[in-house]
Amino acid sequence: MARVPVLPQNTELTYLAEGAANIVYRISIRPLTPEPTLLEQYGPGTPPPTDIEPEDEVEYLNEQPLFDSKLLRLRKNLPTTFPVAIAQEKWEQLVAPLFSPDQIVEQSLVDLRPGRFIASLNQKLRNNETGANSSSRPTNRLGIYLADDDYGLLVTDMTNFDSVNGEEVHEFKLKWLLQSPSAPKDAVRCRQCARSAQENVKRRANGKPYKQYLCPLDAVSDDPRGIAQAASLMGTSEGNRRRIKRWLENSTLLKRLRQLQAELDPIGVLTHDPPNEKSCVAMTLRDCTLFLRLPRNEAGDALIEARLGDLDVKSPDKAPYWKQTELELINDGFYQGRDGLPLDCALSPDQEGRFRRLNLGLGRGFGA
Structure with missing residues (x-):
């Protein structure tokens, strides 16, 4: 050592x-x-x-x-x-x-x-x-x-070194970059959008407004509109949204992360009994953080620094929590959209309506 x-x-x-x-x-x-x-x-x-x-x-x-x-x-x-x-x-x-x-x-x-x-x-x-x-x-x-x-x-x-000169550092929990293997066959939301809907139901119960969450499938989408939607929620200025969009289109990092999530856990958390080493690494990769460091725009897109962090391997002792969370999403209908909230997910059957609603700024409040 x-x-x-x-x-x-x-x-x-x-x-x-x-x-x-x-x-x-x-x-x-x-x-x-x-x-x-x-x-x-x-x-x-x-x-x-x-x-x-x-x-x-x-x-x-x-x-x-x-x-x-x-x-x-x-x-x-x-x-x-x-x-x-x-x-x-x-x-x-x-x-x-x-x-x-x-x-x-x-x-x-x-x-x-x-x-x-x-x-x-x-x-x-x-x-x-x-x-x-x-x-x-x-x-x-x-x-x-x-x-x-x-x-x-x-x-x-990976914090902001040079905010005075316009540098921005953003961090994102993209979570599951493909559908959960345990999701119902009739799901109209991905695993993370189902979790976001669950959070929005809690917000509604507490009198808080609907919160627009990022659909992680958009970040690795082959549909340019999905990439644009992901970038719109990841950037804080128009210029940096454009830069993040180009990064999402050209970088292989997130696609590599998606590939590993699929390879390490093809069966889903409900069948981890007990969790093995690979499944624990898969859950680690589903909870890591993406850090993006963007120097000021004049520095050029090539200088965007992207790193994954929070990659400590998960303990198998978390398996009961993973299973309980998945069962709640299934049994309470969040995968199937039975909560009455907007289907702001790449798996929504009405993608044309989804993008139209998002472009018009709709779907961002309860009852929309």
Whole structure:
């Protein structure tokens, strides 16, 4: 096993974002300031203290470039997360070989033990939740803290580097890029659009407006209108929508992801009993994140950087949740469209009507 670098004790970690299983921190390594020492304490021939560097301090200084353009990802204390060293081993063996290095968010182990970071970060999370200021954490993430793990992961920083000059970074959970093998034969929605309809029913019950979700099948569609529809929901400006459309038309990344989803799980979550290694990787690929970094328009389309992240292999302990979710979508009629919501899916039998409705801005409210 390659030597694992140590996160310097003089590192400052700033909360950036979190998902269901991990919290991501920005890394800032503060300059080392040695304690002033009287030269009179040293005998003749002893070099000044500024010329003496402890061995571990030299090690830290040599490692600091490793943290450039990196974020720190730490796992939460949940029964469905693997210890980081095990998760990284699975990633290296089962996921990384599926893609070229420039297609994925690279990750590597970092040793947290010398700095005792976990206890300090958990205390900050608790203080933030109970303090006078509102927590920066999403409400549904409160009360869950970091696992007391020996390691974290250094991951490629895919945040916005140059927003002042017009750079944009977007991230998308495209989820299932083809229909679920367990879906009913009479389905008029793909698996992800069925899940989106389920979420919109909850929004309706809570008095919230209908939310237009991306149909992931549009992102890998052979129909130019589908590609255009996906790009319209992925970009925030007209220029970047055009660039994303061209990227979707020309890139092979998402089609490769779709191919792997199909190959690794051709039978569906209802028949994973128990889940095997391949099915767990398939579910990982159905929940990964697509990061798109778009420099300002003048830089040209060729500079769009696309990487897949959040690729830690799923635990088979999540199988009951996967099955329960699929059964709800089937039994409650979300696949078949029995909820009365618009069929904003590439599998809708009325594609002409769908695109006409979307182009007119209809179908974006309940009862449309």
